[in-house]
Amino acid sequence: KQEVTQIPAALSVPEGENLVLNCSFTDSAIYNLQWFRQDPGKGLTSLLLIQSSQREQTSGRLNASLDKSSGRSTLYIAASQPGDSATYLCAGYGQNFVFGPGTRLSVLP
Amino acid sequence: NAGVTQTPKFRVLKTGQSMTLLCAQDMNHEYMYWYRQDPGMGLRLIHYSVGEGTTAKGEVPDGYNVSRLKKQNFLLGLESAAPSQTSVYFCASSYSLAWYNEQFFGPGTRLTVL
Numbered sequence: 256k257q258e259v260t261q262i263p264a265a266l267s268v269p270e271g272e273n274l275v276l277n278c279s280f281t282d283s284a285i286y287n288l289q290w291f292r293q294d295p296g297k298g299l300t301s302l303l304l305i306q307s308s309q310r311e312q313t314s315g316r317l318n319a320s321l322d323k324s325s326g327r328s329t330l331y332i333a334a335s336q337p338g339d340s341a342t343y344l345c346a347g348y349g350q351n352f353v354f355g356p357g358t359r360l361s362v363l364p
Numbered sequence: 365n366a367g368v369t370q371t372p373k374f375r376v377l378k379t380g381q382s383m384t385l386l387c388a389q390d391m392n393h394e395y396m397y398w399y400r401q402d403p404g405m406g407l408r409l410i411h412y413s414v415g416e417g418t419t420a421k422g423e424v425p426d427g428y429n430v431s432r433l434k435k436q437n438f439l440l441g442l443e444s445a446a447p448s449q450t451s452v453y454f455c456a457s458s459y460s461l462a463w464y465n466e467q468f469f470g471p472g473t474r475l476t477v478l
Contacts, residue, residue: 287464287465289466297471298471299469300469301469304464306464344406346407348465351397351412352409354408355406356404356405356406357406
């Protein structure tokens, strides 16, 4: 059974810092991995999707990498801003999507 | 495009009451999903559908039923609500390509069972 974990559970950084969020999965038989953002009381917004044949995807200040052999994905946020404050979730897709518990990010002005 | 919409946004039920949550998508997606999100538990898959007229159980299906009579709609039913079903419910849809199965989520329904 696929299990997805995310470290750290919470993170607080000053504005302008570069930061890395980690996602680990136990079963490397995934087709792709997706990163989401969730604001309090809201739904999930898709940020990036990495296909199993890819190693990374970039969108603006966000860069996500995937290493299937080690069961890891990272989300890199450059030059963080207070508007980046949210919970970030990763989900691996094999037979179905399995979500991690999320990392709650606070970017302080 | 509205994307994925859910009705209602909020609902309070008494134990034993029934209700149906409606999910609609206008992206012509084959796959649709119902999740529940609880503090400390993350998102867990309740039921899903890989096409019109099909449904399948997810991780936590007990106490729920679903129907996919039309491709654009996916209904989640609670026949006899229990306090343990207090949660936020999210619907999602996706393309049917395994190698590119990006999910799109609705805004959620906050359900309280007293």
